Amino acid sequence: MILEIHTMFSFFKKKSPPAEVPSAPSAASPAAAPTASSPVTGKAAAPASHPTAPAPSSADATPAAPAARQGWLDRLKAGLRKTGSSITTVFTGTRIDDELYEELETALLVADTGVKATEHLLQDLKRRVKDSKATDPSQVKTLLADAITDLLTPLQKSLSIGDHHPTVIMVAGVNGAGKTTSIGKLTKHLADEGLSVLLAAADTFRAAAKEQLAVWATRNTVEIISQQGGDPAAVSFDAVSAGRARGRDVVLVDTAGRLPTQLHLMEELKKIKRVVQKADGTAPHEVLLVIDGNTGQNALAQVKAFDDTLGLTGLIVTKLDGTAKGGVLCAIAREKPIPVYFIGVGEKLEDLETFNAREFAQALLS
Numbered sequence: 615m616i617l618e619i620h621t622m623f624s625f626f627k628k629k630s631p632p633a634e635v636p637s638a639p640s641a642a643s644p645a646a647a648p649t650a651s652s653p654v655t656g657k658a659a660a661p662a663s664h665p666t667a668p669a670p671s672s673a674d675a676t677p678a679a680p681a682a683r684q685g686w687l688d689r690l691k692a693g694l695r696k697t698g699s700s701i702t703t704v705f706t707g708t709r710i711d712d713e714l715y716e717e718l719e720t721a722l723l724v725a726d727t728g729v730k731a732t733e734h735l736l737q738d739l740k741r742r743v744k745d746s747k748a749t750d751p752s753q754v755k756t757l758l759a760d761a762i763t764d765l766l767t768p769l770q771k772s773l774s775i776g777d778h779h780p781t782v783i784m785v786a787g788v789n790g791a792g793k794t795t796s797i798g799k800l801t802k803h804l805a806d807e808g809l810s811v812l813l814a815a816a817d818t819f820r821a822a823a824k825e826q827l828a829v830w831a832t833r834n835t836v837e838i839i840s841q842q843g844g845d846p847a848a849v850s851f852d853a854v855s856a857g858r859a860r861g862r863d864v865v866l867v868d869t870a871g872r873l874p875t876q877l878h879l880m881e882e883l884k885k886i887k888r889v890v891q892k893a894d895g896t897a898p899h900e901v902l903l904v905i906d907g908n909t910g911q912n913a914l915a916q917v918k919a920f921d922d923t924l925g926l927t928g929l930i931v932t933k934l935d936g937t938a939k940g941g942v943l944c945a946i947a948r949e950k951p952i953p954v955y956f957i958g959v960g961e962k963l964e965d966l967e968t969f970n971a972r973e974f975a976q977a978l979l980s
Contacts, residue, residue, distance in 0.1 A: 686967050690977040693935030693959030697725050698978045700938070701758075705751040710743065714751060718758075725938060726910030728945030735761050735944065759975045765944055766971035771953035773900065773928065775809060775864060780857040782865045782890060782897035784850075785930075786883060786920055787904035789871035792932035794823060796904050796958065797868050798830030799966045800930075805834050809863040814853030815840035816886060817870040827868050837862075846870060846882060847889040854893035867898070880923050887924060902955065904930045910939035917950050928955040931969075935959040940978060 701721045704714060715736060722732040735758070742748075742757040775781050787793035794817065804811050813831050815838055817823035824840050831838035837860075839853040850867050857865035869886055870879060890897045903920045905913040913931075920926055929952055934940050943954065954969040 682964075686964065687973060687977060689935075689959050689965060690957075690967075690973065691980045694940050694974075694978050694980075696936060696938040697934075697940035698980065700724055702755065702979055705755040707751055710748065710751060710754055714754070715740070722941060722944075725941030726945065727941035728911060728914065728948065731765065731941075731944040731948035734948055735765065738764070755979055759979050762944065762975040762978065763972045765947050766974060768951050769929075769943065769947050769954040770969055770971045771928070771955065772968065773955045775804070778894075778896055778899050780812070780854075780862045780865045781899050782854055782857070782867065782894060783900040783902060784867045784869065784887065784890065784898040784924075785902045785904060786869050786924065787871055788873050788906075788916060791871065791904045791906040792958065793871055793904040794826050794830075794868055795961070796930050796932060796956070796966065797827065797866055798833070799958075799963055800956070801830055801834050801836060801866060802963055803966075804864055805836060810861070811836045811864045811866060812853060812857045812860070812862045813838040814850050814865060814867040816846040816849045816853075817868045818844055818846050818849065823868070823870070847886045850886050851889045851893045854890055854897060858894060880919075883920075883923055900927045901925060902928045902930055903952075904932060907931050907934040907940055907942060907957075908937040910937075910942050911945065913942050914945050914949060917946060917952060921950060921952060926952050928953045930954075930956045930958070930966075932958040932966075935965075943974065 701718070704717045704721055707714060718739075719732055719736060722735060723729070727735070738761040739754065739758050742761060743754055746753070746757065748754055748757060785793060785797055797813070801811050801813065811834070813827055813836060815824040815827045817827070818841075828838055828840070837856075839849060839856055841849050841852075846869065850869075853867060854865055856862075867886070867890065869883060873879075887898060887901070901924045903917060903924075903926050905916055907913065909916075917926070917929065929946070931943065931954055934957055946952065946954070956966050957969045957974070958966040
């Protein structure tokens with residue numbers, strides 16, 4: 615049975631873990647830590663690489679959750695202000711006419727919503743206006759929020775942990791998208807949920823990438839598998855094998871940042887995926903792409919290219935704060951509807967949260 619985690623960071627759906635897998639003896643493996651109780655199921659969690667602090671009870675966490683989510687919504691609204699301001703100014707007039715729709719079309723295109731999504735939204739909006747007999751532009755704004763919500767809802771999905779043990783998550787993205795930082799934030803939230811995490815430093819292409827990931831591993835007190843100048847596929851294989859042997863819940867594989875035009879690096883990604891499948895016949899269970907919201911339509915091109923190469927299962931959209939191109943999620947929904955697991959509006963840990971279509975639409979037009 616899949617249980618929802620209702621905490622400040624309700625990131626995952628988590629299944630009850632199977633029976634503990636005994637840790638294989640390894641000189642590199644740290645001493646086994648005391649078994650912690652899962653904050654979700656109340657059952658013994660898989661052995662972690664570090665002692666886990668007792669999680670607050672659901673009764674203790676419930677009052678804080680609405681306030682925490684409201685804080686996130688405030689940051690999301692602030693982050694999307696540049697994108698939304700040009701759209702909301704369209705509704706400051708007094709008439710619903712062709713000029714309003716023309717201005718809205720321009721505003722949506724400027725926000726990198728894309729031609730296909732813009733045409734879809736305008737047609738849907740006109741239908742809603744007609745059906746509701748709206749007479750005021752402010753009503754049209756509300757109806758647009760509904761149209762955007764319906765367009766984005768297929769992207770709303772929770773990351774599922776526990777269907778496989780370990781759950782192997784492969785993460786890709788271009789340099790500068792915030793890939794390694796997103797992995798670090800995700801690791802923190804996974805660990806906070808009582809899940810044991812093992813990191814694979816398979817980004818051997820970028821200088822200091824391994825060191826950056828090691829900082830997150832130390833900060834979150836989780837294990838990391840790395841090799842000095844090692845082959846990325848070999849590092850990934852070793853990490854998945856170690857994750858299985860040590861009974862870890864999640865293995866996160868950080869791959870080298872690359873552009874879709876760097877064909878030799880894209881081929882390396884394929885190799886990593888093949889090698890991971892050799893280590894675990896069902897892996898990788900999730901293939902995530904981290905994209906920078908500032909890049910607009912270029913982000914959509916990245917989604918298409920990486921999906922063709924790897925078969926993506928989900929997206930993490932970062933840096934939506936300060937961009938005027940947040941409409942790219944609508945373009946993705948219309949042209950390449952791959953689930954958006956998380957969105958980010960800043961560098962802090964709490965600035966990465968689950969994607970909710972209604973919240974996004976309302977924040978965009980707030």
